[in-house]
Amino acid sequence: MTFDVVGKPLQRVDAVTKVTGRAIYADDMLLPRTLHTRILRSPHPHARIVSIDTSAARRIPGVQAVITGADLPIKFGILPVTQDERALEHEKVRYVGDPIAAVAATEEEIAAAACDAISVEYEVLEPVMSIEEALVAPKDERIQDYGGPHNIHKLVALEFGDVEGGFKRADLVREDVFFFQGNTHLPMEQHSAIATYVDGRVTLWSSTQVVHYVHRALSRVLELPMNRIRVIGAAHGGGFGGKTDPFAHEIIVCKLAMLTGRPVKCTLTREEVFYAHRGRHPVLMWVRTGVTRDGRITALHFRSALDGGAYGSYGVASTFYTGALQTVTYDVPAYRFEGCRVFTNKPPCGPKRGHGTPQPRFALELHLEKIAHELGLDPVDLKQRNFVKPMTRTVNWLRVTSCGLDECTERVMTASGFKHRAKRPGHGMGFAISSYLSGAGTAIYWNDMPHSEVQLKVDRGGVTAFCGAMDIGQGSDSVLAMIVAEELGLRPADIRLVTADTDTTPIDLGSYSSRVTFMAGNAAIEAARKMRVMLIEAVATKLGHAASTIEVGGGRIGDFSFEQASELAEARFGTLTSSGSYTPPKIAGPYKGSGVGPSPAYSYSACVVDLDADSRTGLVRVNKIWIAHDVGRAINPLLVEGQVEGSVYMGLGEALMEEQVFRKGLHKWPSMLEYKSPTFLDMPEVETFIVETVDPEGPYGAKEAGQGPLLPVPPAVCSAVYDALGVWVDEVPVTPEKIVEALRRKDKGEPARFGPARFPSIPYPSTIKVEPPPKDLDRAAAASI
Amino acid sequence: MKQEVLRDVERVVLALNVNGERAELLLPVHKTLLEVLREDMQLTGTKHGCELGECGTCTVLVDGKPELSCLLLPVQVEGRAITTVEGLASGSELHPLQQAFAELGAAQCGYCTPGILLSAKSLLESNARPSRDEIREALAGNLCRCTGYTKILQAIELAAGRMA
Numbered sequence: 001m002t003f004d005v006v007g008k009p010l011q012r013v014d015a016v017t018k019v020t021g022r023a024i025y026a027d028d029m030l031l032p033r034t035l036h037t038r039i040l041r042s043p044h045p046h047a048r049i050v051s052i053d054t055s056a057a058r059r060i061p062g063v064q065a066v067i068t069g070a071d072l073p074i075k076f077g078i079l080p081v082t083q084d085e086r087a088l089e090h091e092k093v094r095y096v097g098d099p100i101a102a103v104a105a106t107e108e109e110i111a112a113a114a115c116d117a118i119s120v121e122y123e124v125l126e127p128v129m130s131i132e133e134a135l136v137a138p139k140d141e142r143i144q145d146y147g148g149p150h151n152i153h154k155l156v157a158l159e160f161g162d163v164e165g166g167f168k169r170a171d172l173v174r175e176d177v178f179f180f181q182g183n184t185h186l187p188m189e190q191h192s193a194i195a196t197y198v199d200g201r202v203t204l205w206s207s208t209q210v211v212h213y214v215h216r217a218l219s220r221v222l223e224l225p226m227n228r229i230r231v232i233g234a235a236h237g238g239g240f241g242g243k244t245d246p247f248a249h250e251i252i253v254c255k256l257a258m259l260t261g262r263p264v265k266c267t268l269t270r271e272e273v274f275y276a277h278r279g280r281h282p283v284l285m286w287v288r289t290g291v292t293r294d295g296r297i298t299a300l301h302f303r304s305a306l307d308g309g310a311y312g313s314y315g316v317a318s319t320f321y322t323g324a325l326q327t328v329t330y331d332v333p334a335y336r337f338e339g340c341r342v343f344t345n346k347p348p349c350g351p352k353r354g355h356g357t358p359q360p361r362f363a364l365e366l367h368l369e370k371i372a373h374e375l376g377l378d379p380v381d382l383k384q385r386n387f388v389k390p391m392t393r394t395v396n397w398l399r400v401t402s403c404g405l406d407e408c409t410e411r412v413m414t415a416s417g418f419k420h421r422a423k424r425p426g427h428g429m430g431f432a433i434s435s436y437l438s439g440a441g442t443a444i445y446w447n448d449m450p451h452s453e454v455q456l457k458v459d460r461g462g463v464t465a466f467c468g469a470m471d472i473g474q475g476s477d478s479v480l481a482m483i484v485a486e487e488l489g490l491r492p493a494d495i496r497l498v499t500a501d502t503d504t505t506p507i508d509l510g511s512y513s514s515r516v517t518f519m520a521g522n523a524a525i526e527a528a529r530k531m532r533v534m535l536i537e538a539v540a541t542k543l544g545h546a547a548s549t550i551e552v553g554g555g556r557i558g559d560f561s562f563e564q565a566s567e568l569a570e571a572r573f574g575t576l577t578s579s580g581s582y583t584p585p586k587i588a589g590p591y592k593g594s595g596v597g598p599s600p601a602y603s604y605s606a607c608v609v610d611l612d613a614d615s616r617t618g619l620v621r622v623n624k625i626w627i628a629h630d631v632g633r634a635i636n637p638l639l640v641e642g643q644v645e646g647s648v649y650m651g652l653g654e655a656l657m658e659e660q661v662f663r664k665g666l667h668k669w670p671s672m673l674e675y676k677s678p679t680f681l682d683m684p685e686v687e688t689f690i691v692e693t694v695d696p697e698g699p700y701g702a703k704e705a706g707q708g709p710l711l712p713v714p715p716a717v718c719s720a721v722y723d724a725l726g727v728w729v730d731e732v733p734v735t736p737e738k739i740v741e742a743l744r745r746k747d748k749g750e751p752a753r754f755g756p757a758r759f760p761s762i763p764y765p766s767t768i769k770v771e772p773p774p775k776d777l778d779r780a781a782a783a784s785i
Numbered sequence: 786m787k788q789e790v791l792r793d794v795e796r797v798v799l800a801l802n803v804n805g806e807r808a809e810l811l812l813p814v815h816k817t818l819l820e821v822l823r824e825d826m827q828l829t830g831t832k833h834g835c836e837l838g839e840c841g842t843c844t845v846l847v848d849g850k851p852e853l854s855c856l857l858l859p860v861q862v863e864g865r866a867i868t869t870v871e872g873l874a875s876g877s878e879l880h881p882l883q884q885a886f887a888e889l890g891a892a893q894c895g896y897c898t899p900g901i902l903l904s905a906k907s908l909l910e911s912n913a914r915p916s917r918d919e920i921r922e923a924l925a926g927n928l929c930r931c932t933g934y935t936k937i938l939q940a941i942e943l944a945a946g947r948m949a
Contacts, residue, residue, distance in 0.1 A: 009890075011887050011888055011890075012887070012890060012892075014895070015886070015887035015888075015890075015892060016879070016883075016887055017895075018887075018892040018895030018898055019870075019879065019883040019884075019886045019887050019892055019895070019898055019902065020830070020870065020871070020873070020874055020879070020883060021828075021829070021830020021831070021869070021870035021871050021898075021899045022830065023895055024829070025829075025832070025896065027829075027833075028823075028829035030824070185930075186930055187894070187896075187930060188832070188834045188840065188842055188894065188896040188897045188928065188929070188930055188931075189832070189834070189894070189896045190833075190834070235895070236894055237832070237894050237895070237896030238893075238894040238896055238930050238931060240930065269836070270834065270835045270836065270837070472894065473893035473894025473895065473896075473931050474893065475890075475893070638889070638890045639890060641890070641935075641936070642890045642893055642931070642932060642936055645932060645933035645934075645935045645936065646893065646930075646931050646932055646933045647933075648933055649932070649933030649934065650930070650933075671835065671837060671839060672834065672835045672837070672839040672840045672928065673835075673837065673839040677928060677930070679925045679926075679928065680920070680921040680922075680924045680925050680927070680934050680937075680938075681921050681922070681925045683921075683933060683934045683935075685935075686933060686935055
């Protein structure tokens with residue numbers, strides 16, 4: 001297969017608007033007579049609201065409307081099973097920052113003053129601030145009135161294959177406990193939304209990753225049919241998962257626009273962005289693995305406990321994800337997973353790059369390193385010995401198609417010289433691998449619609465592609481333009497795009513779970529090929545030639561320019577439109593909970609980290625990172641590299657410094673200065689290798705690029721620290737004080753380790769036993785539930 | 786009460802020189818340069834990330850030196866030459882830095898890009914061929930969450946090479 005456009009490192013289609021400051025982000029918009037909104041938020045982590053008095057606020061000149069939870073009582077939430085949020089809460093607040101009231105005023109300062117003038121009487125309740133506290137009876141009352149016992153939100157227990165037998169067969173059984181601290185997305189752009197209400201129709205421009213989910217939530221809470229609501233994605237200043245839920249401020253500006261009849265805008269402050277959160281769950285993990293003497297895994301038992309914060313968000317899915325993908329990298333013949341998510345009085349956690357899988361990946365990679373050391377085996381060899389094979393099904397029914405783990409490992413091993421590294425004091429190298437979804441195989445809410453649709457229109461030589469996907473900076477618009485251009489023999493610049501607008505674009509489930517290139521890409525190919533057939537047929541008829549003789553490329557269809565061909569086709573067929581859609585295959589396993597984990601294809605990564613660690617100060621200096629990523633096929637290698645480098649950066653931040661922590665119910669550092677993230681000075685050189693395995697189902701063989709390469713970085717850092725200093729830090733972030741403490745313990749003859757001492761006792765339900773599937777993959781056979 | 790505070794805002798007439806254009810504005814004295822650029826002059830290319838001087842997103846040039854517009858009051862920069870991202874290109878011709886950023890994918894979401902372009906412009910004016918470490922040092926105050934910085938470093942080096 002040869003390509004004219006695909007595979008070339010082309011400039012993004014939005015590059016010029018972005019480098020000239022002309023991209024219009026939500027907060028750049030100001031419509032005539034716009035009112036500004038501020039939101040009053042709870043100062044208490046846990047309290048009942050006794051009364052709210054807004055009368056003084058309403059009297060302030062310039063205040064146009066004040067609303068409370070009584071104005072927006074209908075609950076919503078991203079998952080159908082956890083509709084537990086209100087845009088404004090009038091009964092009970094569950095974290096510091098929970099929205100209570102909102103003011104629309106002619107100036108933002110007036111709105112802020114009006115918020116200050118609202119008096120709220122609280123009955124303060126004892127907050128629950130940790131996993132351990134959530135597992136026992138609360139002193140006052142539970143945070144949510146569902147789930148349980150106590151403040152447990154969700155419990156799950158699944159078993160695949162003969163786990164007990166697997167452990168019996170093992171020559172070594174090892175248990176370890178790990179902790180992955182929570183952290184947040186920290187997009188450079190604060191969430192922002194602006195709404196109008198004209199003639200019974202709401203229009204919202206928002207910084208969101210998923211216009212469709214916002215659309216659904218607005219319809220529910222505002223009690224308007226979806227055809228009276230239009231949601232448009234403004235230019236997007238970064239999401240990383242943090243703008244995937246529908247948010248309170250989006251609903252609030254719509255309601256205020258309906259009440260005032262004027263445009264209403266709300267941009268969160270940086271502090272509020274930390275409260276909106278939905279970031280990485282803090283997860284405590286216990287893992288037990290049986291291996292043979294030569295390092296083959298015989299059974300794996302994994303337990304997770306997620307600190308979910310105050311609301312459901314994506315939490316049920318996150319919980320399943322902490323147990324789903326362990327088997328996608330290593331061939332595990334028998335697997336047991338027990339997961340638990342708890343409610344705490346903190347901002348809700350949700351999906352952040354890698355959604356629920358970086359934490360177990362961290363635990364599993366380090367755990368296997370320890371096993372290798374205990375067996376006296378080389379950790380890389382041990383891992384490699386257990387790699388999954390392409391075209392197989394895992395014990396938990398996940399379908400693995402293409403898999404470039406061996407090649408990824410080979411590339412980073414060779415480039416880094418890992419196996420021949422010279423030992424010098426304080427220097428270490430670490431290795432880890434990972435895998436991630438190319439889009440979730442099942443939708444968040446059950447429906448039979450396609451997950452993505454693309455429509456094309458050709459008119460007077462111009463091509464317009466309509467797609468609901470949101471370019472959040474990852475370059476999905478550019479990928480769409482490249483695919484359509486490839487199929488129609490044009491250049492990406494020839495393609496006009498209309499994206500992320502619920503009035504004008506067909507359904508797409510948005511920019512999350514690394515789904516856009518795979519799903520919208522496949523839909524775009526289908527739409528473009530249909531269009532191509534019409535163009536070829538019109539030209540062939542005109543020339544009296546067979547359609548098979550007509551070549552497409554270089555802006556020409558046969559002997560005609562694209563513009564001439566489009567006129568011929570329009571004369572023959574009428575208005576030239578075509579459409580394509582993509583629905584993932586029904587490949588989920590036959591058990592409850594099987595909807596989380598299946599993906600039409602998995603990406604694979606391997607990573608080596610080289611660092612120096614100071615045994616006196618615990619300071620870590622990362623010298624270089626090598627990363628190889630199996631992207632199936634790089635539709636645009638420049639964008640793939642950008643996604644891989646950005647993932648490595650974010651993984652390094654999580655490994656070394658980023659943490660969302662709380663003290664006495666308060667977020668400890670809701671600011672960009674105190675919430676540490678890597679700067680130019682902290683970022684080492686990254687050498688990226690793109691591995692192409694050409695997936696049978698991906699568009700041109702492409703798989704995901706934007707999340708998977710984050711995952712191996714934290715465990716590779718920890719394993720390099722062990723290589724450097726001989727101590728394990730079994731939790732992230734790996735801060736200097738943890739290293740120093742581990743070294744102190746080592747000097748005292750205690751276990752040379754810093755990390756959680758134990759895993760709590762959790763009332764997991766009895767295990768659902770699932771028969772494993774036949775191992776060899778029959779792609780034709782559906783395993784539908 | 787807050788009502789009185791709001792009523793008694795002190796305002797001042799200031800002449801600002803932004804991208805070579807002079808504008809006279811009546812402004813509340815406490816309004817930051819960032820707010821004035823975005824809200825009173827419609828120069829929304831300058832972004833805000835924290836409004837506390839922590840992220841570098843709102844960087845503009847004042848007499849050629851990078852400054853955080855969220856920490857400046859217009860009264861401090863009256864009569865001085867302010868450059869924002871809108872002032873980088875000459876007509877439709879991109880500045881070499883903009884060109885290099887576009888070509889190499891140094892802007893992903895693009896939100897930090899205006900500030901980084903301006904910090905880089907100032908660096909290249911004082912140091913035409915900076916080393917990679919000198920670029921890192923000069924840009925250490927500008928955060929980016931998308932790129933991992935790699936493509937930005939490459940783009941600045943490419944632009945420096947073309948400008949030299």
